[in-house]
Amino acid sequence: MKFSQMPxxxxxxxxxxxxxxxxxxxxxxxxxxEEAYAVxxxxxxxxxxxxxxxxxxxxxxxxDTTDEFYEKENDYYDEFLPELSSLQDKYNRALYDSPYxxxxxxxxxxxxxxxxxxxxxxxxxxxxxxxxEENALTSRYSKLIANxxxxxxxxxxxxxxxxxxxxxxxxxxxxxxxxxxNDYFNSVTEEIDEIYDKLVxxxxxxxxxxxxxxxxxxxxxxxxxxxxxxxxxxxFRSQVKKAFVPFVGKIEKDIADRLxxxxxxxxxxxxxxxxxxxSLICDDEQVLLAGRKMYEELSPETGExxxxxxxxELFDIKARxxxxxxxxxxxxxxxxxxxxxxxxxxxxxxxxxxxxxCGHAFQGYLKRNVEVSEHASLTMETAxxxxxxxxxxxxxxxxxxxxxxxxxxxxxxxxDSCIFVPYGCMVDEFQHIVYEKPxxxxxxxxxxxxxLEKEYRPCIDQSELDFFENGGxxxxxxxxxxxxxxxxxxxxxxVCAMQFKVLMDKDYKDAWKKYLVVCEExxxxxxxxxxxxxxxxxxxxxxxxxxxxxxxxxxx
Ligand SMILES: [Zn+2]
Numbered sequence: 151m152k153f154s155q156m157p158x159x160x161x162x163x164x165x166x167x168x169x170x171x172x173x174x175x176x177x178x179x180x181x182x183x184e185e186a187y188a189v190x191x192x193x194x195x196x197x198x199x200x201x202x203x204x205x206x207x208x209x210x211x212x213x214d215t216t217d218e219f220y221e222k223e224n225d226y227y228d229e230f231l232p233e234l235s236s237l238q239d240k241y242n243r244a245l246y247d248s249p250y251x252x253x254x255x256x257x258x259x260x261x262x263x264x265x266x267x268x269x270x271x272x273x274x275x276x277x278x279x280x281x282x283e284e285n286a287l288t289s290r291y292s293k294l295i296a297n298x299x300x301x302x303x304x305x306x307x308x309x310x311x312x313x314x315x316x317x318x319x320x321x322x323x324x325x326x327x328x329x330x331x332n333d334y335f336n337s338v339t340e341e342i343d344e345i346y347d348k349l350v351x352x353x354x355x356x357x358x359x360x361x362x363x364x365x366x367x368x369x370x371x372x373x374x375x376x377x378x379x380x381x382x383x384x385x386f387r388s389q390v391k392k393a394f395v396p397f398v399g400k401i402e403k404d405i406a407d408r409l410x411x412x413x414x415x416x417x418x419x420x421x422x423x424x425x426x427x428x429s430l431i432c433d434d435e436q437v438l439l440a441g442r443k444m445y446e447e448l449s450p451e452t453g454e455x456x457x458x459x460x461x462x463e464l465f466d467i468k469a470r471x472x473x474x475x476x477x478x479x480x481x482x483x484x485x486x487x488x489x490x491x492x493x494x495x496x497x498x499x500x501x502x503x504x505x506x507x508c509g510h511a512f513q514g515y516l517k518r519n520v521e522v523s524e525h526a527s528l529t530m531e532t533a534x535x536x537x538x539x540x541x542x543x544x545x546x547x548x549x550x551x552x553x554x555x556x557x558x559x560x561x562x563x564x565x566d567s568c569i570f571v572p573y574g575c576m577v578d579e580f581q582h583i584v585y586e587k588p589x590x591x592x593x594x595x596x597x598x599x600x601x602l603e604k605e606y607r608p609c610i611d612q613s614e615l616d617f618f619e620n621g622g623x624x625x626x627x628x629x630x631x632x633x634x635x636x637x638x639x640x641x642x643x644x645v646c647a648m649q650f651k652v653l654m655d656k657d658y659k660d661a662w663k664k665y666l667v668v669c670e671e672x673x674x675x676x677x678x679x680x681x682x683x684x685x686x687x688x689x690x691x692x693x694x695x696x697x698x699x700x701x702x703x704x705x706x
Contacts, residue, residue, distance in 0.1 A: 151485045153463040158207060160223060161200045163230055169196055170237040177244040183253025190245060190258065194522045197238075198483030204231075205482050205489075212474035212491055213466050239273060242266050259674055262524035264376045272371040277356045284352050291345050291631040294338060302330040309626075310475070316417065319426035321409075325614070328417040332615040335622055342625045343592035349631060354588040365585040369635040374529050377676035380582065382690040383638060387575045389695035390641075391605055395572050397699045401565050401706070402609045415611045416618055419569070422562040427498065428555040434468055434494050440550035441504040448543065449662060455515045456508075462487060464511075467503055469493040477503055479510035479537075486518035498559060501551050502541070509540025513669045520673075528672040530636065532680060534643030535650075535668055538567075542651040543665065564651075564705065567644060574641035576606040577627055581634055596621035642677075642689050645698060649686045652701040 173193040180186035204227055211220040246266050248254055255263050300307045302315060303326075315327035335342075350365075357368040366380060406414050409424050421427065432440060438460070445456035459465060464487055467477075477492030488511035492503045513536040517526040541563065548556040576599075583598050584590065590598070600621030603610075612619040624630055629637045646668075654661035664684040671680045678688050687694040 151462060151487070153466075153487075153489065156202075156206060156482065156485060158203055158210070160207075160226065161203050161230070163233070166200060166234065167237065170241055174241050174244045177241070177248060180248065180250065183250035183257075186245075186248050186250045186254055187257045190254065191522060193241065194524075198523060202482050202484035205480055209466070209480065209489060209491060214470070214472050215474055216472045239269070242269060246270070258522055258524050261376060261674060261676060262527065265374050265527075268371045268374050268376060272360070272368055274360060277359055280352055280356045280359070284349065284356075287345055287349050287352065288632045291342065292628065294341065294345075295626070295628065298334055298338075300330050300334045302327050317420050317427075319421070319424070321418070324417040324421070325415075328615060332617045335617045335625060339617065339622060339625060343595075346595070346625075346631065347592055350584055350588050353585065353634065364588065365634070366582060369581075369585065373635050373639075376529065377678055378690055383578065384582075385692060386638075386642070386689045386695070387579055389689075389692065390572055390575045393696040393699045394568075395606060395608070397703065398569055398572055399609050400703075401568055404706070405565065413611050414609060415613075416615055419610065420566075422565060423558060427562055428552050428558040430496065430498060430500060430551055431553040431555070432551060433496075434500075437494065437500050437504060437551065438465070438467075440547070441508070444504075444544055444547035444550060445508070447547070451516065451666070452512060455512050458515065459488070459490070459508075459511065464488060465490045467492045467494050467500075469495065477507060479507045479514065481514045481518075483523065488512075488514040488518075498552075498562070501548070501559075505541045505544045506537040509537035512536070512540065513672065516666075516669050517673070524673065526673045529677065530639035531642040532668070532672045532677055534640055535646045536672070538640075538643050538647035539650040539665055539668075541567075542647060543654060543662065567648070568702070571641055571644060572606040574637050574644070576602045577624065577630060578635070578638040578641070579606075580624055581630060581637075585634070599624050645689050645695065646681065646686055648698055648702060651705075652698070653685075655705075 170193075173189060173196070176189040176192075177186060180189055207220055207223040207227060210217065211224040215221070245254065246263070251263075295309065298308045300309070300312050302312060307315075307330075309331075312327055312331060315323050316331060318324050318327070353365040353369070357363070357365040360368060362368050370380065402414050405422060406412065406418070409418060409421060411418065430437070442456050442460060446453040462485075467490065470493070473493055474491075475493070477490075480489050480491070481487070482489055490503065490507045490511055492507060494500045494503070510533060513533070514526070520526045545560055548559050552559045580599055580602055584595060598621070603612075603621070603623070612623075627637075650661055650665060653664065664686070667684040668680055668686075671683060675683070678690070681688050687697065689695065
């Protein structure tokens with residue numbers, strides 16, 4: 151079914167409530183495991199159907215935010231979705247409490263049942279008012295950042311508008327525009343401090359009401375950390391400090407040499423070549439055509455996937471004025487179709503849409519025929535392996551996008567991915583400290599960040615930018631506000647994707663086979679079990695990062 155032909159109808163509240171009440175009743179009355187599982191499958195089909203309509207409305211609203219029909223639908227779901235979660239929670243409890251749980255676990259999976267437990271541990275009706283306040287605070291932060299007014303050379307820009315100056319190949323332009331960003335943050339930092347302070351106190355209160363010592367434990371449940379704890383994450387971060395930080399130091403020295411500088415400053419980050427970063431040689435249409443050729447050559451599975459995506463118009467990636475910002479991959483269960491949303495910018499980021507988001511979509515495509523949706527429901531650290539590894543698997547075809555600049559692109563991508571690893575760990579460690587000591591003042595939080603920068607980002611000079619020099623950088627990292635403890639997922643996935651890079655350079659076909667294992671097992675097994683089956687080392691195991699750095703060092 152082509153995307154444009156997929157019919158949409160609003161999910162009516164009354165009928166949804168009735169349906170869930172009926173499923174709950176049937177689950178409780180089931181006389182055998184088989185009967186209970188049949189009820190669950192019916193519920194799963196029903197949910198797939200309503201999720202399809204909700205997703206269609208979401209995508210179409212994003213494609214044109216001025217479309218009145220879908221704007222209304224969007225407002226309707228904003229209000230209805232929290233009620234829907236409460237219905238789902240009630241159903242989940244009936245499922246979990248079924249006397250036939252053992253049989254249900256054997257059909258639906260142990261990962262799904264573990265996730266149910268984590269869901270129960272992180273929710274109770276009594277924290278609803280706090281959750282609503284939390285939502286309002288995160289929206290306040292997003293709104294503030296989205297409406298940033300940065301004054302630069304007599305013009306006003308928001309953060310995405312100023313990007314072309316902060317990443318200009320002219321160093322003076324970069325420096326001056328970064329100073330404008332610095333001044334902007336100085337002007338709003340008090341408000342951001344206030345928002346964050348309230349968020350930390352709110353989340354701490356939620357944790358206490360649910361009986362936890364602080365928000366760290368609750369945050370882990372909420373992120374569905376079903377397979378590792380904060381001590382393991384700490385082991386990972388300390389390996390990064392020991393082995394990865396010095397490695398990135400070497401990379402940054404290399405970049406500084408290329409740029410003709412003694413050391414990199416904050417405004418040099420993101421610049422990889424003196425003559426500017428590599429640029430695309432193709433327009434929107436050609437990027438898609440190149441993508442099709444690339445996936446057809448990569449493997450039979452990816453070729454079939456790309457035909458499916460193209461034939462059914464499952465991309466919306468052209469930039470339009472009234473389109474929502476950002477890029478993502480989603481899934482429409484009724485048509486078993488992944489969908490990719492984004493806006494081409496004419497820069498090398500467009501290749502990310504065709505590699506990273508297609509990695510997510512390819513995995514969704516491979517698992518589109520699962521018996522129940524739980525078999526395809528994944529946690530983020532695993533999902534990001536699918537996408538980040540695809541960025542490396544597609545290296546071979548970068549000439550299609552960059553022509554003679556392909557090597558420069560690959561270098562940029564590789565170095566950028568490496569520089570991200572310590573940064574991501576810093577974001578994570580910062581949040582652990584913040585939620586372990588919720589009584590800290592805003593100034594103390596900034597001092598914590600400043601100290602962490604000495605450990606994780608020792609080679610970057612920020613002395614000309616006082617806001618950043620004084621430990622303010624985290625205030626522009628939206629995940630810290632909206633999704634606590636999320637960030638480490640990217641880092642864990644990234645070091646797994648890098649292991650794939652090492653493997654594919656030795657034996658591409660074998661690495662691809664292992665990648666398919668990670669795609670297939672996602673949702674069915676735990677993160678570390680999947681890694682083991684795919685022959686990857688666990689990032690939590692001491693020595694993994696040291697070994698990885700040794701291999702990556704050979705590629706510099
Ligand atoms: Zn992703």
